[in-house]
Amino acid sequence: MQVALFITCFNDTLFPQVGMATVRLIERLGHTVQFRSAQTCCGQMHVNTGYQREAVPLVRRFVQIFHDAEVVVAPSASCIGLIRDYYGHIAALADDTALAREIAILQPRVLELTEFLTRMGVTDVGAYFPHRVTYHPTCHSLRVLRLGDAPLRLLHAVRGIEVVALPDAEQCCGFGGTFAVKNADTSMAMLGDKLRAVRDTRAEVVVAADTSCLMQIGGALQRQRAGVRTMHLAEVLAHTEDRQ
Amino acid sequence: MKPQSVLIELQPKFERNAPAALANTQLRRNMGKATQTIRAKRAAVVDEMPDWEQLRTAGRQIKEHTLYHLDTYLLQLEAAVQRAGGHVHWAADAAAANAIVTGLVQAHGAREVIKVKSLTTDEIKLNAALAEAGISAIETDLAELIIQLAGEHSSHILVPAIHKNRAEIRELFMRTLGIAEISDEPTALAAAARSYLRAKFLSVPVAISGGNFAVAATGAICVVESEGNGRMCLTLPEVLISVVGIEKLVPTWQDLEVFLQLLPRSSTGERMNPYTSIWTGVTPGDGPQAFHLVLLDNGRTNVLADEIGRQTLHCIRCSACLNICPVYERTGGHAYGSVYPGPIGAILTPQLVGVEHARSLPYASSLCGACYDVCPVQINIPEVLIHMRGEVVRQHQDTGGLAAALEPEALAMQLLSQVFGSQATYEMAQRLAQLGQGPLVRDGTISWLPGLLGGWTAMRDLSAVPQQTFRQWWRERDA
Structure with a gap:
């Protein structure tokens, strides 16, 4: 399959290793990855902060770049959630029925990485990762994309791994995009409880399907010198015995 | 003129209010314990319902249908209430509703009224309006009474005193009810409130309630409660005045079946609430002999006009979204500065008062979506939050001029x-x-x-x- 990677501006700029891992993983499973370099940002920050008029050109741009892709895959539940649930609203705001139609045609072919793997019928991706990990189901993977236990099934199939359950896993980490800055105190109060849950697991690595939430959790773990690191699901799944 | 009455403070700034609440360790502990307990109870009684998702869908669809034909159903309700011997009054805003109620109480020569717990009367600040006219309103719901005695505002739509623990309530009762010594056991506290309230039930001639549902076809009004104090108010006085928002209608008696399953499980985590009172107009020789229904708009028709925002009017005030919300759990309700706190308040308040008067509230959420999952009538709260954020920004851009553009x-x-x-x-x-x-x-x-x-x-x-x-x-x- 020809997979058009939507890397997301966040991963492209701040967490390139997540993109590299996603490429390695998808290629290892026998697919071809293409990277359309005109891509920039899906508009999530603008839409969620209320700057929705400003998101219109970004939505148009995304559709223009990816409209003829066989499948678009992104290692980000929140960006895919935005494309799926809000692109239609933005087209309506722009009063552009042609755009709305193009969005509706493209949407079913835009998948989050776990969704793509599930669609391909893969559970064991041939990964090896001999570490104690815990999985944080991000709000967008859990309640917007409804990934359910698909990410955990992928993790359990990894050789050498020890997966420990995260207490109160379904509680939000407190990131919420610009919420973490606008309501920094409330965000920190939520994060504090998430950190306690993470540390109670005695895990070495926290895994999730959104780098943004991992930046929130990981940023605080690092500040605490907690000895726990964060990794995107793609990074764990990309690990093999020959390539670590 | 927008219905500012919904706000407890002008221009609430959630991000400015939250830090003090977050620093209050007693509040954090009270809120954490209460919301976690009620969340677990709700989850248990919802899990045992095999058709819960179908019920939610039915609840949403009945509300959608009713709101689409609201003009028709409101007139049906008016005719049915009048047929049953009741009087119907229309109030465009809080001031109109307060004037109607005050006039009715004065016409009956009463100086005191007893009240069934009602958010709608909190919304219009009825107690203050009555006080200005020299009429004292006595709250009879235990938690509302606690709030009234403490001179505070409610912090939760179902459990107004959720931010207080029983040790704090014991001190309050000893201070305000003239009780010498009392333990902090719930039964002792309830008994103290009962002895105070029983005398009022037997002597005050006018009661004021809200309404959970109003049946358009028959004119029946329904109040759902736990304590039985509401039932006392609805049956003992000579005069009953009910202030009901125009979104509380359901078309037929049969529609209540859906909501009476959804509401108690979502709100108190009970299979069925202890007291469900339903009355239709006036019955000679039984219960109040004069019944007045005040139908309140107070911004609701503005909400109805917004294609994305109108689902907010489906709300049956169960408070499941408050109890599940990680933001509300940590800050409590007062930080929202509105009669309606939590996720539902964050979308309802700005729509009722106008976004320019409550700009911070749609941002008081991490968009985690837990509220949507528990909502018994499937209000997509994150969707409305994002829509309201758009309204906040667009309104600011369109009216704020250069200063707004340079922020x-x-x-x-x-x-x-x-x-x-x-x-x-x-x-x-x-x-x-x-x-x-x-x-x-x-x-x-x-x-x-x-x-x-x-x-x-x-x-x-x-x-x-x-x-x-x-x-x-x-x-x-x-x-």
Whole structure:
């Protein structure tokens, strides 16, 4: 399959290793990855902060770049959630029925990485990762994309791994995009409880399907010198015995 | 004139109110314990319902249908109530409703009224309006009474005193009810309230209630409660006045079946609430002999006009969204500065009063979506929150002039929209980030950021922007 990677501006700029891992993983499973370099940002920050008029050109741009892709895959539940649930609203705001139609045609072919793997019928991706990990189901993977236990099934199939359950896993980490800055105190109060849950697991690595939430959790773990690191699901799944 | 009455403080600023609430350890413990307990109870009684999702869908559909034909159903309700011997009054806003109720109480020569717990009368600040006319309103719901005695505002739509524990309530009763010594056992506290209230039930001639549901076809009004004090108010006095929002209608008696299953399980986590009172007009020789229904708009028709926002009017005030909300659990209800706190308040309040009067409330959420999952009538709260944020920004841009355009956030968002507008500007910005971060980076880490971004580094480190972006790596690999 020809997979058009939507890397997301966040991963492209701040967490390139997540993109590299996603490429390695998808290629290892026998697919071809293409990277359309005109891509920039899906508009999530603008839409969620209320700057929705400003998101219109970004939505148009995304559709223009990816409209003829066989499948678009992104290692980000929140960006895919935005494309799926809000692109239609933005087209309506722009009063552009042609755009709305193009969005509706493209949407079913835009998948989050776990969704793509599930669609391909893969559970064991041939990964090896001999570490104690815990999985944080991000709000967008859990309640917007409804990934359910698909990410955990992928993790359990990894050789050498020890997966420990995260207490109160379904509680939000407190990131919420610009919420973490606008309501920094409330965000920190939520994060504090998430950190306690993470540390109670005695895990070495926290895994999730959104780098943004991992930046929130990981940023605080690092500040605490907690000895726990964060990794995107793609990074764990990309690990093999020959390539670590 | 917008219905400002919904607000407890003018222009509530959630982000400014929250830090004090977050620092109150007693509040944090009370709220955490209460919300976690009620969440678990709700989850248990919802899990045992095999058709819960179908019930939710039915609840949403009945509300959608009713609101679509609201004009018809309101007139049906009016005719049915009048047929049954009741009187119907129409109130466009809080001031009109308060004037109607005050006039009715005065016409009956009463100086005191007893009240069934009612958010709608809180919304219009009825007690204060009555007090101005020399009429004292006595709250009979235990938690409302606690709030009234403490001179505070409710912090939860179902459990107004959720922010207080029983030790605090014991002290309050000893101070305000003239009780010498009392234990902090719930039964003792309830008994103290009962002896105070029983005398009122038997002597006060006028009662005021809200209504959970109003059946258009028959004119029946329904109040759902736990204590039985509401039932006392609805049956003992000579006169009953019910103030009901126009969105509380259901078309037929049979529709109640759906909501009477959804509401108690979602709100108190009970299979069925202890007292469900339903009455139709006046019955000679039984119960109040005069019944007045005050139908309140107070901004609701504005909500109805908004295609995305109108689902907010489906709300049956169960409070499941408050109990599940990670923000509400930590800040409590007062930080929202509105009669309606929590996720539902964050979308309802700005719509009722106008977004320009409650700009911070749609942002009082991490958009985690837990509220949507538990809502018994499937209100997509995150969707409405995002829509309201758009309204806040658009209203500000359209009326704020140059000053609004020059605010740091607005400038940053405009700039980023330009940056993301082309590959060239985007890649240039990436290079600038790699180069410009220099002074902030120490050992590959950023631990301090200026201005608006300082909230981030208060608790979290930030990894430095890597010197190779993904696209640079891809190009090298491709070459």
